[in-house]
Amino acid sequence: METNVASQATTISSGGGLTDRYAAALYAHADDNHALDTVVSQMEGLGKLIDASADFRRLLESPLIDVKTATSAAQAVLTNEGFGKEVRDFVGVISVNRRLRELRGIVSAFAALVAERRGIVTAHVASAHPLNDVQRQQLRARLIEAGYGNVNIDERVEPDLLGGLIVRIGARLYDTSLKSRLQRLQYAMKGAA
Secondary structure, three states: OHHHHHHHHHHOOOOOOHHHHHHHHHHHHHHHOOOHHHHHHHHHHHHHHHHHOHHHHHHHHOOOOOHHHHHHHHHHHHHHOOOOHHHHHHHHHHHHOOOHHHHHHHHHHHHHHHHHHOOEEEEEEEEOOOOOHHHHHHHHHHHHHOOOOEEEEEEEEOHHHOOOEEEEEOOEEEEOOHHHHHHHHHHHHHHHO
16 A cells, blocks of 8 residues: 555645645545545544644654654554554655655644535634534525535634624635724724714
């Protein structure tokens, strides 16, 4: 697998840069080996592991650790966490190519590629307070009504919005935040004076 993924990573040019090329190589390899669903699930788990573990992030980001040590440590962590051979080999290729610092970006690029291939649209939602389940379902229903069939919601909390939502889907931006409304009112009042 290592040489196969490495050769695909260098020959695939999906135009989006390094992270997209690695993501496309992993996708192609997993699809060719009929392991796509397993790899998708494990890559989601890898993203969560990177986000949750400060020690693992330090390992990935440290320029002071030599390649051999970093590869061994990363493989030990992945084995201990129960990741499959495809993901472990892929991370090994990333490490040998001195790209561990890019691993989180590659995981994100892989998730975006999977979503695109499966026809899933990602809505990036910023809200002043965390959404509850009812609000999440209402938002999903409104997005479906607006023509976005299969929608993933990526949430983040931004208290400075004061209230409302900002929803970004691709190049479209829907801003109903209280902060923006107050700014528009302020500009309107300046123009009237």
